[in-house]
Amino acid sequence: MLKKRIIPCLDVKDGAVVKGVQFRNHEIVGEIIELAKRYSDSGADELVFYDITASSDNRNIDKKWIYDIAKNINIPFCVAGGIRSVAQAEAVLANGADKISINSPALENPQLITELAKRFGTQCVVVGIDSRIIDGQYQVNQYTGDESKTVVTRRFVEDWAREVELRGAGEIVLNCMNQDGVRSGYDITQTKLVSNLVNIPVIASGGAGSMSDFANLFKQTRVTGALAASVFHKQIIAIDELKQYLAEENIEIRKC
């Protein structure tokens, strides 16, 4: 049986791991390699690194830290932030990332998803979707790394999720912004909606606060993984204990 993945997300800003609340007020929580190794050793199934300033600052990401991560862990990891071209994606992959994730640039130029999938295979291409509920509709946001630059697009999450699948994305990370960093549980309604719409893996993000939030997510939706940051960074939840708990809840999980 395919196991549900537990994925710590490390937001990287100026070379350090940071975490904000609802995408704002970032505080430094640790050093990249140290945290990556700690999570990998404690049973994380995969890691995601978001360079949260890259897209909104319109600059390339520095690749050295990616290479350092590849040297230090033996589980898969994905890099996101500022990838706007096939050449930039190639540089990230050549430095050892297993997957690349695009978000704002995919909204600017949806054709980029297709080009990346053709060149590297769909399994390499993750599309991150930042969605916020506005007047009862799930609307896609762009440039969320910097609050002053964040815009609400005209796209609805349902349409965008279907489109990215058709264009060749191999996975969707759905960031439910209303839940981000507030630790009140995953947005089950929205996650269920999106994971039922597509036949590529969907990873839920935003809102994890307790171990039961993970269990509820896996019991109630089709997601294949759960992404979380603050509960791991602040050591509110230990990954090995979380996995033990999920196994007792009869959720298929890789025990360590």
Added chain:
Amino acid sequence: MIAVIDGGGANFLSVTTALDKLKIDYQFTHDADVINLATGVILPGVGSAKYAMEHLKKHGLVDVVRNLKTPLLGICLGMQLLYEHSTEGDVDCLGVISGTVNRFTPEANLIVPHMGWNNLNVEVHSPLINGLGQDDNVYFVHSFYAPVNEATIASCDYGNRFSAIVQNNNFYGTQFHPEKSGVLGELLLSNFFGIVNDSLSSN
């Protein structure tokens, strides 16, 4: 020295990083002489079957690989290339293992790619899986799968039962990524280098 065949994909680093950790001497190459002189060969694979076979053809490596007598380990797409044919781009592959590689059937509810950790079902024993057991989890990322046949050492279930580890003579393959499968993956790679050393001392 191990030859890691340059398959033209972007991500070869995960394989070579794993070899660095295991202190294995390797050369990343598409030179036929280097591959022929190597004590063992790794065929990684990123991209599509058609792209990878065209790359091997371009460098005159199709027969070089087919005629190898030293141990070869194909990883992910590299394992699929060992089969006769792939429907990914409808391309003839190396044909050292019989059968055709197909896409996961797009039946309702099957999420494709098969991405994540899944458990092995050991079918027959091989030195390649010493220390790995029934139900150990390893990391898969693929949309196409190779059938179970006489070459299957371990299988995995996802929609269909498919080959996760194969061997025919000196040709070995894993559908999953040992270099991304934590300590168990490193163990499998160590076993492969043990096989390489054993084949040296027996020749």
